Amino acid sequence: MATIHDVIPPFQLFQPTTLDAAADLVREHGDEAWIMAGGMDSFDWLKDRTKRTEAVIDLSMVEELRGIREVEGGLEIGAMTTLTDVAEHPAVRDRFGVLAQAAALVASPQIRHQGTLGGNVSQDTRCAYYRRGWTCYRAGGNICYADTPTAINREHAILGASRCVAVSPSDTAPALVALDAQMVIRRGGQERVVEAEDYFVGPSRDIRHMTVLESGDLLTTIRIPATWAGARFYFEKVRDREVWDFPLVNVASAIRENGGRITEARVVVGAVAAHPLRLHDVEESLAGAMVNDETLVRAGELAIRGARPLRYNAYKVPLMRNLVKRAVRGGPTGTTA
Amino acid sequence: MHDNAPIPRGGPTNVTRRTFIKGVIAGGVVVSSTAYLFRNGPLSAQAARAGTVERLMTLEVNGQSRRVDVAPNETLANTLRYKLGLTGTKLGCDRAECGACTVLVDDVPRYACSVLTHSVRGRRIQTVEGLAAADGTLHPIQQGIIEEQGFQCAFCMSGFMMATVGFLKKNPNPTREELAHGVSGNLCRCQDYDKILTALERGAQLAREA
Numbered sequence: 190m191a192t193i194h195d196v197i198p199p200f201q202l203f204q205p206t207t208l209d210a211a212a213d214l215v216r217e218h219g220d221e222a223w224i225m226a227g228g229m230d231s232f233d234w235l236k237d238r239t240k241r242t243e244a245v246i247d248l249s250m251v252e253e254l255r256g257i258r259e260v261e262g263g264l265e266i267g268a269m270t271t272l273t274d275v276a277e278h279p280a281v282r283d284r285f286g287v288l289a290q291a292a293a294l295v296a297s298p299q300i301r302h303q304g305t306l307g308g309n310v311s312q313d314t315r316c317a318y319y320r321r322g323w324t325c326y327r328a329g330g331n332i333c334y335a336d337t338p339t340a341i342n343r344e345h346a347i348l349g350a351s352r353c354v355a356v357s358p359s360d361t362a363p364a365l366v367a368l369d370a371q372m373v374i375r376r377g378g379q380e381r382v383v384e385a386e387d388y389f390v391g392p393s394r395d396i397r398h399m400t401v402l403e404s405g406d407l408l409t410t411i412r413i414p415a416t417w418a419g420a421r422f423y424f425e426k427v428r429d430r431e432v433w434d435f436p437l438v439n440v441a442s443a444i445r446e447n448g449g450r451i452t453e454a455r456v457v458v459g460a461v462a463a464h465p466l467r468l469h470d471v472e473e474s475l476a477g478a479m480v481n482d483e484t485l486v487r488a489g490e491l492a493i494r495g496a497r498p499l500r501y502n503a504y505k506v507p508l509m510r511n512l513v514k515r516a517v518r519g520g521p522t523g524t525t526a
Numbered sequence: 527m528h529d530n531a532p533i534p535r536g537g538p539t540n541v542t543r544r545t546f547i548k549g550v551i552a553g554g555v556v557v558s559s560t561a562y563l564f565r566n567g568p569l570s571a572q573a574a575r576a577g578t579v580e581r582l583m584t585l586e587v588n589g590q591s592r593r594v595d596v597a598p599n600e601t602l603a604n605t606l607r608y609k610l611g612l613t614g615t616k617l618g619c620d621r622a623e624c625g626a627c628t629v630l631v632d633d634v635p636r637y638a639c640s641v642l643t644h645s646v647r648g649r650r651i652q653t654v655e656g657l658a659a660a661d662g663t664l665h666p667i668q669q670g671i672i673e674e675q676g677f678q679c680a681f682c683m684s685g686f687m688m689a690t691v692g693f694l695k696k697n698p699n700p701t702r703e704e705l706a707h708g709v710s711g712n713l714c715r716c717q718d719y720d721k722i723l724t725a726l727e728r729g730a731q732l733a734r735e736a
């Protein structure tokens with residue numbers, strides 16, 4: 190779409206300064222207001238006029254939503270904490286390195302200085318048809334333009350598609366699922382906690398949204414339990430350019446070992462399905478296994494079982510298989526930050 | 527600034543004509559669409575407007591306090607360029623994809639095309655115009671660029687400079703590779719990266735010696 194070089198269509202701007210006020214505003218205005226954190230996903234929609242809003246609730250003045258606290262061996266990360274702060278925080282780096290690595294590989298330095306962890310896990314998909322305003326399933330229509338015979342679908346799903354073939358674009362999402370993170374959500378005065386794995390949803394559950402957030406909900410905190418602190422981690426992101434680009438495929442793993450045998454593992458792949466895909470079968474196959482060629486091959490093959498590539502994204506199948514093998518094997522990654 | 531306080535649940539019930547007009551102005555819609563004002567729904571009621579931001583604000587730019595009338599939907603790049611006349615900040619893509627608009631907000635490089643001006647109220651903003659000293663002495667980064675003639679058309683230059691100045695505050699003595707990573711959020715359409723890096727390295731060295 191042609192880039193429009195003028196102002197964003199008008200909206201009213203609310204800038205609450207406390208969490209309670211923010212949660213109340215979000216609850217009261219529901220669908221009529223757009224929540225803005227760092228705005229790095231929001232601006233595109235509003236500038237391109239593919240989505241419009243009457244009001245924006247800007248969270249940038251809510252100090253309570255920023256910062257990282259150590260809690261019982263784990264961490265509580267405020268939704269408004271920037272990706273730079275996540276990537277550079279000593280406790281994240283030392284004990285939950287997979288998250289620090291993932292955050293450091295998002296977009297560009299300026300985007301990481303402003304984009305937030307809460308925004309990163311709540312961002313919309315990058316499917317070019319959808320983002321350009323085509324009325325596809327995700328936009329309320331009854332077709333997926335990325336899954337037609339002439340579609341360009343190099344970046345789309347190979348697993349878990351249901352009518353819509355868009356993928357989850359987030360780099361931090363697989364890392365958070367691998368860490369058994371929990372999302373704390375406020376709805377007015379009520380709070381609920383959702384496992385990261387359940388926070389992200391695919392089209393068979395909800396074809397219009399990428400997360401369980403409903404209008405009126407505010408994500409306040411991302412909790413990282415102590416469970417995986419100091420485990421063997423791996424994160425790798427494959428992308429076209431070393432800066433700015435979203436993952437073609439990314440992988441996050443957390444592995445505990447004892448005497449050369451894996452005791453427990455988490456392996457999660459991003460950008461292959463509409464939500465970060467936790468590979469339960471792979472994880473089960475790893476429990477009790479030695480890290481050797483046989484184990485790696487089995488993990489790789491299990492990972493891609495059932496994959497159904499589209500016309501232009503068959504490359505994602507071997508890419509996913511090999512990334513999963515590397516994530517189990519460990520060692521240096523091919524990604525440069 | 528009482529207008530910035532969030533509205534209580536349900537909103538104020540006793541709206542005077544004055545607060546109504548204030549709300550309308552804050553909404554930034556008075557000229558563009560009057561019909562919009564009278565649509566139904568929770569946000570079109572006057573009550574909701576009372577919680578919106580005040581347009582007239584003070585921005586701290588290059589060490590000065592500037593009073594400026596800012597629409598709620600205005601980006602920092604637009605305020606700097608078209609309200610404050612600071613056209614050294616360039617607009618390339620307007621989509622957070624090129625870096626031409628990079629400025630410092632509290633010493634941190636950000637894309638001014640993708641910042642709501644109202645969200646940086648009270649923060650320290652520095653643009654390329656604020657690099658040289660009051661007596662005209664160039665900033666070491668500017669001096670390094672002159673010495674090494676780092677750029678071609680230089681449309682990307684102010685963004686590169688601001689990204690570098692911000693990066694050096696964190697890492698004053700970077701390797702060439704670290705510096706390249708530090709300015710990796712900036713594109714040069716003349717593809718002059720090698721000379722740009724040499725010039726920025728020279729600037730970093732001058733900054734350390736200063």
Ligand SMILES: Cc1cc2nc3c(=O)[nH]c(=O)nc-3n(C[C@H](O)[C@H](O)[C@H](O)COP(=O)(O)OP(=O)(O)OC[C@H]3O[C@@H](n4cnc5c(N)ncnc54)[C@H](O)[C@@H]3O)c2cc1C
Binds near residue numbers: 231306
């Ligand atoms: C050029 C470019 C390149 C990018 N590259 C990458 C990349 O490589 N990897 C990657 O992962 N991402 C990438 N991004 C996407 C994304 O913008 C950033 O990752 C960023 O983290 C989003 O956070 P934000 O705070 O800026 O989001 P915002 O735009 O403020 O919010 C994103 C969405 O989440 C909602 N939201 C935000 N916070 C909350 C909350 N607390 N509660 C409820 N809803 C909320 C908003 O309403 C909005 O719909 C890129 C973006 C751009 C523009």
Ligand code: FES
Binds near residue numbers: 618620623638639
């Ligand atoms: S104009 Fe802001 S990044 Fe290109």
Ligand code: FES
Binds near residue numbers: 682
């Ligand atoms: S010198 Fe021309 S864009 Fe960089």
